[in-house]
Amino acid sequence: MSAQRLLIFGGIALILIGMVFGDIFAVFILHPNADRIGNQLLEATRAVAARDPSAIQTHFVRIGHLLENRGTKVDTHVHIIKFGYLSLILALIQPYFALAERTRKRWSQLFLAGAVLLPVSVFCIHYVGLEYSPFQLIGWASITADLGGLLVIVACLGFLSGLWRYLAGSHQTTTLGENLLRDQSWATRTLLAGGTLLILAGFLHGAYYAGVYRDKHEEQDAALLGAMAERAVAGDLPAATEAVHQYGSLQGAKAVHIAAHSHIIEFGLMAILLAFVQSYVFLSERWKRCWVVIFLIGSVVLPVFVLLELQWGLVAGGIADVGGLLVILALTGMLVGLCRYSGGLDAQSGAVR
Amino acid sequence: MSASRKLLLIGGLMLVLWAMAYGLWYALFAEHQHLEGMGASLVTAFTRAAERNMTEADAAMDAYAKRKFAYVRHVDVHSHWGGLSLLLIIFGAIFDRLGFQERTRLWLAVTLLAGSVLFPLGVILQVADQGWLPRALAVLGSGMVTAAMVFVAWGFARQR
Numbered sequence: 001m002s003a004q005r006l007l008i009f010g011g012i013a014l015i016l017i018g019m020v021f022g023d024i025f026a027v028f029i030l031h032p033n034a035d036r037i038g039n040q041l042l043e044a045t046r047a048v049a050a051r052d053p054s055a056i057q058t059h060f061v062r063i064g065h066l067l068e069n070r071g072t073k074v075d076t077h078v079h080i081i082k083f084g085y086l087s088l089i090l091a092l093i094q095p096y097f098a099l100a101e102r103t104r105k106r107w108s109q110l111f112l113a114g115a116v117l118l119p120v121s122v123f124c125i126h127y128v129g130l131e132y133s134p135f136q137l138i139g140w141a142s143i144t145a146d147l148g149g150l151l152v153i154v155a156c157l158g159f160l161s162g163l164w165r166y167l168a169g170s171h172q173t174t175t176l177g178e179n180l181l182r183d184q185s186w187a188t189r190t191l192l193a194g195g196t197l198l199i200l201a202g203f204l205h206g207a208y209y210a211g212v213y214r215d216k217h218e219e220q221d222a223a224l225l226g227a228m229a230e231r232a233v234a235g236d237l238p239a240a241t242e243a244v245h246q247y248g249s250l251q252g253a254k255a256v257h258i259a260a261h262s263h264i265i266e267f268g269l270m271a272i273l274l275a276f277v278q279s280y281v282f283l284s285e286r287w288k289r290c291w292v293v294i295f296l297i298g299s300v301v302l303p304v305f306v307l308l309e310l311q312w313g314l315v316a317g318g319i320a321d322v323g324g325l326l327v328i329l330a331l332t333g334m335l336v337g338l339c340r341y342s343g344g345l346d347a348q349s350g351a352v353r
Numbered sequence: 354m355s356a357s358r359k360l361l362l363i364g365g366l367m368l369v370l371w372a373m374a375y376g377l378w379y380a381l382f383a384e385h386q387h388l389e390g391m392g393a394s395l396v397t398a399f400t401r402a403a404e405r406n407m408t409e410a411d412a413a414m415d416a417y418a419k420r421k422f423a424y425v426r427h428v429d430v431h432s433h434w435g436g437l438s439l440l441l442i443i444f445g446a447i448f449d450r451l452g453f454q455e456r457t458r459l460w461l462a463v464t465l466l467a468g469s470v471l472f473p474l475g476v477i478l479q480v481a482d483q484g485w486l487p488r489a490l491a492v493l494g495s496g497m498v499t500a501a502m503v504f505v506a507w508g509f510a511r512q513r
Contacts, residue, residue: 044399053400060396082435086369089442096354096362138385149377153370160366167359192447196506199440203499210495218425222418225395229402229410265436272443 003104004094008277009338010112011087015270016331018080018119023324025073037066038248041228045240048232069126076123081266083115083152088273090159097162107158114151121145187288188275194296195271202265202303209257217254224250253310260307267299267327274334281337291333298326357458358448364466365441372434379427387427391420423480430473437469437498444505451508461501461508468497 001009040059047055090111097104124141133139224247231240274295281288301323308316354362394417401410444465451458472494478487 048399048403051403051405053403056399056403057396060392060399064392078432082439085439089439089446092446093362093442138381142380142385146377146381149373149380153373153377156366156370156373160370163362163366167354167363192509193506196502196509200499200502200506203495203502207495207499218418218422221421222414225398225417226411226414229399229414230407233402233405233407262432269436269439269443276446 003101003108004091005280005338006105006108006112007087007091007094008280009335010108010115011084011091011273012277012331012335012338014084014087014112014115015081016084016328016335018077018084019324019328019331021073021080022077023321023328025077026324027321029073030070033066033070034248034251037063038244040066041247042241042244045228045232045244046237048229049235049237049240065126072122072125076119078262079122080115080119083118085266085269085273086152086156087111087115088277090156092273092276093163096166097159098165098168099159099162103158104162107155107162110151110158111155114148114153114155116148117151118145118148121148183276183279185278185288186285187278187281187292190289190292190296191271191275191278194299195268195273195275198264198268198271198299200268202261202268205257205264206261209261213253213257217250220250221247256306256309260303263306264299264303267302271296271299277334277338281334282340283333283337287333288337291330291337294326294333295330298323298328298330301326355449355455355458357455357462358445360459360462360466361441361445361448364462364469365438365443365445368434368438368441368466368469372431372438375434376431379431383427384424387420387424391417391424394420426476426480430477433473433476434469437472441465441469451505452511453504453508458508461504464497464501465505468494468501470494472498 040063044056044059044063047053047059090108094104099107121141121144125139125145128139128141130136130139133143135143224243227243228240228247231237231243278288281291283291302320303323305312305316305320305323309320394413398410398413398417401407401413444462448458448462451461453461471490473491475487475489475491475494478490481487
């Protein structure tokens, strides 16, 4: 397998794993976790009214554990997918790395090793904790996660040295990557156009959120926490409980806007990247088109219905999950096409030697 | 390779390395301290409130708000520099497909790169200075990237 194919295969596999993980995380951890955090906050507010500082400590320790559980799952999901994108990008720009094929393969393997080590380690942070750690704040899982990040950085620097040599005039490259870039098939053009529009929509939504809601949400965040404590001190528990509920709704609104913004841009990037690996997807034109259409439908459905969760609640959440499944299905279809690919393009370019 | 592609590819790769190095530094030396600090401030605020010491409770709540403000921006900057750099590299690979002259493409590449650097820079500077300048920088940077993206979409639509 050539370095380019290794990166393409690894990239799509990473994205697929990251998306399946994201769906499982959203259904089984995200929502139950939010309820548990709300309950602990409510208990802490009651402890304020009851003048019981030790109970407050206990409830916030539990909130800390729940937030760490949530945060590490989000980080795992985000990093595994981002590394998938980077892997596809590195595959795409292989023609501009003036390196021997053997060296490319080594950097690719190192990159993929780091791209797996970091998210797996981040996932373990919540479960390993500070067990046997020589440090006060950082556990072994965090240390191996940082090592994974370092491997990725070293591999990228290795590829960057190849780009440097290319720009200095050493054109030791293959023609394969250029062929990928010149692909003008329907699938490629549709993914390119669709991806650019998705990214643009994401930028505009991000600007709208930052301009209209961001500052307001940040002010409300601290104000509601203050209101919980103040109302509990005044002995007005129903009002304090109402502040806890409002705080929960605020966190939901923030999460929904951020998720919609990031997912639509991520799907746009993914669409553009997938546009260039279509030559490697060994399927009939009809099936290629089918996966492209399903991918783009899912890419619009997920972020739009995530946003609609504020008005439609769980119904919109369910439709958004279906959107995510459509994207996963399309990626699986493309990955099957990649597995069926026999290596003809690699053989043409001499990369398999 | 055209100058616009060269600029986007090198700029994008430098920016992705910078974003990853920033993330590594933040995870190693600042994130845990930030999260611990946020948790401690919130516990202090509620504990002081339970002791009916509202002056200290309010002070702890302010400290929490400041720490959260900084934390959100550090994470935002890491993800935006990383995300925008990936976009620059992708465009670097296919920029010749744009239906514009190289001179226009070069201007678009400069705008994209400058916007991608300035937007997150403006966001992170807000941690040190909450005045108008960092906000203006963030708005300018995001405006540059968005405007350039509109032209890129147009360029792809009329690609040669």
